[in-house]
Amino acid sequence: MTGICIGLDIGTSNMTAYVEGKGIVFSRPSAIACDTHTGRILAVGEDAFAMTGRTPGSVTVIRPFSEGVVSDMKITVAMLSQFIDEVCRLTVLKPNIIAGVPGEITGVERNAILDVLKSAGASRVCIMEHPYAAAVGADVAFTKPYGTMLIDIGGGTVDISVVSMNSVAAVRTLRFGSEALTQDIIKYLRRERDIEVGYLTAEDIKKTIGGAVVRNEEIALVAKGRNAVTGSPINFEVTSTEVYWAIKEHIDMILTGVKEILSSISPELSADIFESGIVLTGKGSLLYGIDSFLESSTGVQVRIAKEPWLCVAKGLGKSMHNIRKLKKSGYGFEYFNEL
Numbered sequence: 001m002t003g004i005c006i007g008l009d010i011g012t013s014n015m016t017a018y019v020e021g022k023g024i025v026f027s028r029p030s031a032i033a034c035d036t037h038t039g040r041i042l043a044v045g046e047d048a049f050a051m052t053g054r055t056p057g058s059v060t061v062i063r064p065f066s067e068g069v070v071s072d073m074k075i076t077v078a079m080l081s082q083f084i085d086e087v088c089r090l091t092v093l094k095p096n097i098i099a100g101v102p103g104e105i106t107g108v109e110r111n112a113i114l115d116v117l118k119s120a121g122a123s124r125v126c127i128m129e130h131p132y133a134a135a136v137g138a139d140v141a142f143t144k145p146y147g148t149m150l151i152d153i154g155g156g157t158v159d160i161s162v163v164s165m166n167s168v169a170a171v172r173t174l175r176f177g178s179e180a181l182t183q184d185i186i187k188y189l190r191r192e193r194d195i196e197v198g199y200l201t202a203e204d205i206k207k208t209i210g211g212a213v214v215r216n217e218e219i220a221l222v223a224k225g226r227n228a229v230t231g232s233p234i235n236f237e238v239t240s241t242e243v244y245w246a247i248k249e250h251i252d253m254i255l256t257g258v259k260e261i262l263s264s265i266s267p268e269l270s271a272d273i274f275e276s277g278i279v280l281t282g283k284g285s286l287l288y289g290i291d292s293f294l295e296s297s298t299g300v301q302v303r304i305a306k307e308p309w310l311c312v313a314k315g316l317g318k319s320m321h322n323i324r325k326l327k328k329s330g331y332g333f334e335y336f337n338e339l
């Protein structure tokens with residue numbers, strides 16, 4: 001006997017769960033707030049994330065994943081246990097979990113994910129890379145020998161891949177994601193404007209006026225910060241053009257990754273992609289103009305998938321019904337204990 005099946009997209013920024021028979025049940029920040037002295041968990045998910053930068057010295061907000069992989073085992077187990085308990089409230093048996101991981105991870109990183117899921121209460125685990133899950137979740141037809149490129153822009157990683165013949169034909173994982181753009185904004189304001197801002201303010205600036213292209217009409221935002229010289233709180237205006245320049249280096253690095261993959265694959269796959277286009281997934285693909293920037297820089301048509309932030313979790317969910325067939329693509333469950 002086995003428990004329910006959960007598709008778990010364990011993201012650097014967000015954790016999203018798909019439960020068999022129910023669909024997506026939550027998508028919430030990968031964050032946990034703990035008492036600094038006792039280690040007691042005070043909050044997880046949204047509540048913990050909202051405390052970022054606002055905690056007293058006795059509380060720490062921890063983001064237990066970095067670059068898409070486990071950076072703090074103990075905290076990750078605590079956070080996952082809480083999420084899994086919530087999903088499995090009414091069931092006795094331990095769940096089977098299909099977990100999404102970055103396209104390129106080391107054996108050590110893969111084992112760390114298996115270990116934390118086992119400790120958090122999983123009975124069986126199947127590890128599936130983001131590119132495969134995103135392709136299934138974005139409804140990309142890739143059973144035939146015909147290539148399509150996907151770019152999953154997450155918080156801690158950018159997975160650039162080519163899928164064909166029901167598998168991942170090429171993949172490159174860039175070890176930075178949209179969170180690096182938020183850090184770019186913090187550094188830019190400190191360096192060029194002598195202004196200090198918190199992480200949540202910089203996130204807001206990125207989402208509201210950030211962009212991968214210069215806007216035809218510049219827009220601006222008034223935000224709260226601190227004068228780095230005097231230490232006084234200030235309201236300041238920042239423009240979309242400033243943010244464009246602040247994040248440009250990382251945007252260009254994504255383009256370089258795409259060009260490298262395009263030039264490393266076979267001419268046949270490359271020709272397919274020029275016809276089939278590029279599909280963007282991950283919440284980072286909501287950045288203004290990222291699709292038009294990549295399209296004009298590569299000459300390949302780019303489209304953003306529907307609900308791009310849910311594609312990986314949906315793909316994990318759809319795959320759970322197909323797990324026998326997936327054996328041919330190299331996916332299967334690893335067993336721990338049934339109860």
Ligand SMILES: Nc1ncnc2c1ncn2[C@@H]1O[C@H](COP(=O)(O)OP(=O)(O)OP(=O)(O)O)[C@@H](O)[C@H]1O
Nearest residue numbers: 011012013014154155156157178179282283284286
């Ligand atoms: N409207 C928006 N514009 C730009 N970026 C956004 C927007 N909304 C969310 N983001 C960014 O998307 C990132 C989170 O994306 P996502 O949830 O896909 O990441 P993840 O799956 O947790 O990370 P990873 O797959 O890298 O481990 C965050 O850095 C967030 O700031």
Ligand SMILES: [Mg+2]
Nearest residue numbers: 011154282312
């Ligand atoms: Mg992701």
